[in-house]
Amino acid sequence: MHQFSQAIWTDVERIRAQAPLIHNITNFVVMNNTANALLAIGASPAMVHAPEEVEDFVTISSALVVNIGTLDATFVAGMTLAMRRAKHLNKPIVFDPVGVGATAYRNQVSQDLLTLATPSVIRGNASEIMALAGLNTQTKGVDSLFGSEAAIDAARRLSSLWNCVVVISGANDYIVQDDRTAIVANGHPLMTKVTGMGCTATAIIGAFSAVNTDYFQAATHAMSIMGIAGELAAEKRTAPGSLQVNFLDALYDLSEATITDRLQLTHA
Amino acid sequence: MHQFSQAIWTDVERIRAQAPLIHNITNFVVMNNTANALLAIGASPAMVHAPEEVEDFVTISSALVVNIGTLDATFVAGMTLAMRRAKHLNKPIVFDPVGVGATAYRNQVSQDLLTLATPSVIRGNASEIMALAGLNTQTKGVDSLFGSEAAIDAARRLSSLWNCVVVISGANDYIVQDDRTAIVANGHPLMTKVTGMGCTATAIIGAFSAVNTDYFQAATHAMSIMGIAGELAAEKRTAPGSLQVNFLDALYDLSEATITDRLQLTHA
Amino acid sequence: MHQFSQAIWTDVERIRAQAPLIHNITNFVVMNNTANALLAIGASPAMVHAPEEVEDFVTISSALVVNIGTLDATFVAGMTLAMRRAKHLNKPIVFDPVGVGATAYRNQVSQDLLTLATPSVIRGNASEIMALAGLNTQTKGVDSLFGSEAAIDAARRLSSLWNCVVVISGANDYIVQDDRTAIVANGHPLMTKVTGMGCTATAIIGAFSAVNTDYFQAATHAMSIMGIAGELAAEKRTAPGSLQVNFLDALYDLSEATITDRLQLTHA
Numbered sequence: 051m052h053q054f055s056q057a058i059w060t061d062v063e064r065i066r067a068q069a070p071l072i073h074n075i076t077n078f079v080v081m082n083n084t085a086n087a088l089l090a091i092g093a094s095p096a097m098v099h100a101p102e103e104v105e106d107f108v109t110i111s112s113a114l115v116v117n118i119g120t121l122d123a124t125f126v127a128g129m130t131l132a133m134r135r136a137k138h139l140n141k142p143i144v145f146d147p148v149g150v151g152a153t154a155y156r157n158q159v160s161q162d163l164l165t166l167a168t169p170s171v172i173r174g175n176a177s178e179i180m181a182l183a184g185l186n187t188q189t190k191g192v193d194s195l196f197g198s199e200a201a202i203d204a205a206r207r208l209s210s211l212w213n214c215v216v217v218i219s220g221a222n223d224y225i226v227q228d229d230r231t232a233i234v235a236n237g238h239p240l241m242t243k244v245t246g247m248g249c250t251a252t253a254i255i256g257a258f259s260a261v262n263t264d265y266f267q268a269a270t271h272a273m274s275i276m277g278i279a280g281e282l283a284a285e286k287r288t289a290p291g292s293l294q295v296n297f298l299d300a301l302y303d304l305s306e307a308t309i310t311d312r313l314q315l316t317h318a
Numbered sequence: 319m320h321q322f323s324q325a326i327w328t329d330v331e332r333i334r335a336q337a338p339l340i341h342n343i344t345n346f347v348v349m350n351n352t353a354n355a356l357l358a359i360g361a362s363p364a365m366v367h368a369p370e371e372v373e374d375f376v377t378i379s380s381a382l383v384v385n386i387g388t389l390d391a392t393f394v395a396g397m398t399l400a401m402r403r404a405k406h407l408n409k410p411i412v413f414d415p416v417g418v419g420a421t422a423y424r425n426q427v428s429q430d431l432l433t434l435a436t437p438s439v440i441r442g443n444a445s446e447i448m449a450l451a452g453l454n455t456q457t458k459g460v461d462s463l464f465g466s467e468a469a470i471d472a473a474r475r476l477s478s479l480w481n482c483v484v485v486i487s488g489a490n491d492y493i494v495q496d497d498r499t500a501i502v503a504n505g506h507p508l509m510t511k512v513t514g515m516g517c518t519a520t521a522i523i524g525a526f527s528a529v530n531t532d533y534f535q536a537a538t539h540a541m542s543i544m545g546i547a548g549e550l551a552a553e554k555r556t557a558p559g560s561l562q563v564n565f566l567d568a569l570y571d572l573s574e575a576t577i578t579d580r581l582q583l584t585h586a
Numbered sequence: 587m588h589q590f591s592q593a594i595w596t597d598v599e600r601i602r603a604q605a606p607l608i609h610n611i612t613n614f615v616v617m618n619n620t621a622n623a624l625l626a627i628g629a630s631p632a633m634v635h636a637p638e639e640v641e642d643f644v645t646i647s648s649a650l651v652v653n654i655g656t657l658d659a660t661f662v663a664g665m666t667l668a669m670r671r672a673k674h675l676n677k678p679i680v681f682d683p684v685g686v687g688a689t690a691y692r693n694q695v696s697q698d699l700l701t702l703a704t705p706s707v708i709r710g711n712a713s714e715i716m717a718l719a720g721l722n723t724q725t726k727g728v729d730s731l732f733g734s735e736a737a738i739d740a741a742r743r744l745s746s747l748w749n750c751v752v753v754i755s756g757a758n759d760y761i762v763q764d765d766r767t768a769i770v771a772n773g774h775p776l777m778t779k780v781t782g783m784g785c786t787a788t789a790i791i792g793a794f795s796a797v798n799t800d801y802f803q804a805a806t807h808a809m810s811i812m813g814i815a816g817e818l819a820a821e822k823r824t825a826p827g828s829l830q831v832n833f834l835d836a837l838y839d840l841s842e843a844t845i846t847d848r849l850q851l852t853h854a
Contacts, residue, residue, distance in 0.1 A: 069729070079349045079365050081615045081656075085781035090826050094729050095781065096685065097615050100658040103691035110688060120349075122368040122392055124658055149364065152378060155371035193337075193362050243570065245353035245363065290358050291566030298827030302779065347617045347633050388617075390636040390660055417632065420646060423639035461605070461630050511838065513621035513631065558626050559834030 066092035070112035070260035077119025080246030112260035137167035142259035145169035151181025235314035236277025334360035338380035338528035345387025348514030380528035405435035410527035413437035419449025503582035504545025602628035606648035606796035613655025616782030648796035673703035678795035681705035687717025771850035772813025
């Protein structure tokens with residue numbers, strides 16, 4: 051495990067040293083949390099969605115994070131322009147299809163954005179990954195009806211179709227690309243009782259993608275430290291209000307020793 | 319008191335067992351808090367406002383919560399379509415007229431929405447309930463200038479006019495419908511120093527309405543656990559930053575014994 | 587120092603006694619935090635941005651806070667109408683040019699708003715103040731590339747050009763107007779690891795401007811208590827999740843004795 055924790059730590063140190071600017075077009079529910087998580091890990095977050103300026107902002111950013119949680123026409127227009135520009139500039143794009151499968155609009159926007167500019171990484175829960183791959187039409191809002199294992203085939207299909215990394219988050223997180231699969235067993239069930247933990251994972255993948263061009267590694271490292279910080283937080287107090295606070299503290303306090311002690315990462 | 323606390327606990331257990339999907343069209347200030355409160359009590363929250371998809375989303379949801387706090391044309395369009403659909407599908411609608419009385423726009427939108435689709439429950443502070451009933455034109459933004467007692471006649475008038483449950487929140491919460499009145503004396507003054515506690519109450523009423531079709535009971539139960547969780551939080555630390563965190567922890571940790579010990583509910 | 591801490595305390599007591607209504611048109615990231623900070627200091631916050639109602643809302647408010655963090659066309663339309671009305675009614679306007687210099691849109695909107703209705707106070711970090719004064723085109727999103735000292739000339743130029751108070755926040759905060767300069771050395775580096783601390787400072791300046799028409803004093807007092815509350819919070823736990831919570835508690839718990847003990851304010 052030591053080689054993996056060392057590689058994760060190298061990325062964390064790069065983020066802290068470079069403080070990469072992460073451009074987020076994300077939902078209203080989590081903007082504060084994801085900005086704070088990006089600051090806690092050492093990145094420099096910005097939330098910018100206006101069509102009038104997203105192209106300029108992508109140009110000065112190191113990664114683009116697009117999350118459709120509370121999408122509407124204005125935000126979709128911003129996402130469209132930002133993703134096209136990021137693709138043109140060859141900057142990493144991380145895409146979070148929150149609630150895809152729940153409505154026709156969400157499905158259409160997701161397909162349009164994927165077609166326009168393939169992301170470097172797609173992260174969702176099992177229901178979302180299955181819906182995005184066209185393998186499931188059952189959803190329950192933004193929560194998953196399935197364990198993450200159920201979506202592995204869907205993830206592999208999506209990865210192959212769009213030539214990108216796909217992350218299924220859940221009790222175990224699966225990171226899939228071509229014939230590579232990583233499984234992160236870190237995390238705590240209480241994380242599902244705090245809104246926006248998935249969206250935070252997506253944003254943190256953005257930070258790692260800004261310093262590691264192997265996006266499979268970047269996504270694996272991000273999911274590892276998300277899970278470890280979640281465990282540390284839940285051990286301090288097993289209640290959701292406290293978890294949200296202690297999670298940010300844990301992200302900020304991360305050390306290489308803690309990662310080495312805790313990491314539960316396997317490659318299949 | 320035991321029969322009441324038992325009835326409340328039955329609803330809490332239903333929420334935890336069913337995790338009903340609560341569709342919120344609410345304001346930017348409180349989206350994170352109300353989503354977390356809904357998760358803490360055991361419901362499954364989603365924030366969805368785009369006119370392109372609200373009708374689809376209402377269809378898969380168990381209750382609709384509409385809050386006009388930071389309304390604008392896009393959100394009003396979403397509220398209109400969502401409420402009409404919820405009415406058509408006979409799903410509970412909980413309406414929070416934040417700041418009504420402060421501007422002509424807020425008054426007009428509130429009347430339009432009420433006329434379009436009568437809510438199952440309306441919750442506001444005394445100023446808002448009086449303004450909505452046409453009995454008061456004095457307001458101070460989103461805070462009440464009056465104690466909750468002052469609005470009982472207004473609540474009764476509104477309840478009779480729209481044939482719905484009306485909740486006035488304050489030091490005492492009044493829940494009114496026809497000749498039924500419940501009074502919840504739980505709560506703590508510090509709750510007025512945390513933004514969005516009223517909006518959170520509205521969202522929690524949504525969760526109870528999803529599992530109890532007697533909306534008078536649902537609203538009464540929701541206000542009771544709001545007040546109890548607020549007391550528990552304020553006893554841990556009497557300061558507003560901590561209250562916000564400890565309130566979510568208390569909601570999550572609620573037990574039947576705590577409710578029985580604490581409940582201050584009377585029926586008049 | 588005692589005379590200064592007394593003057594600060596007088597303003598705090600006025601805010602607590604009057605609970606002035608502060609009208610905020612601000613960004614999605616910080617709405618919850620700035621509302622809670624305004625409540626913690628004793629003011630009555632409201633977030634209202636719709637063009638249909640901002641003029642009515644300015645009319646009943648004691649100060650207007652405009653922050654361009656997540657601006658878009660709808661919000662800019664609201665800002666324009668609100669600032670014009672506030673100017674007409676001679677109410678204090680506090681302006682926060684978040685991220686100005688990062689995009690042409692942000693620059694244009696800032697210049698348009700300044701030309702339309704000069705604020706009473708402008709607050710930004712060094713990069714923003716330099717960009718607004720036309721002295722810098724280098725930015726990194728919303729973070730400053732410079733220490734606050736680097737922007738003193740820019741602040742003086744802006745103050746003279748627009749005849750207003752200019753605040754540069756940083757390790758030292760500079761408050762500038764004509765030949766007056768105040769320097770606040772309070773604060774803690776961890777405050778830069780919590781999103782929206784600058785935006786919160788801007789909102790708190792709004793509260794002080796509502797009770798003290800000497801806006802140079804109002805801004806100086808606001809920056810002093812921001813720094814002191816930040817220190818108190820960081821001493822409880824040096825991690826960003828806790829800081830956000832403890833900061834609100836510290837604002838709420840402020841006493842004249844604490845301000846007198848802690849204040850590091852000089853006039854140059």
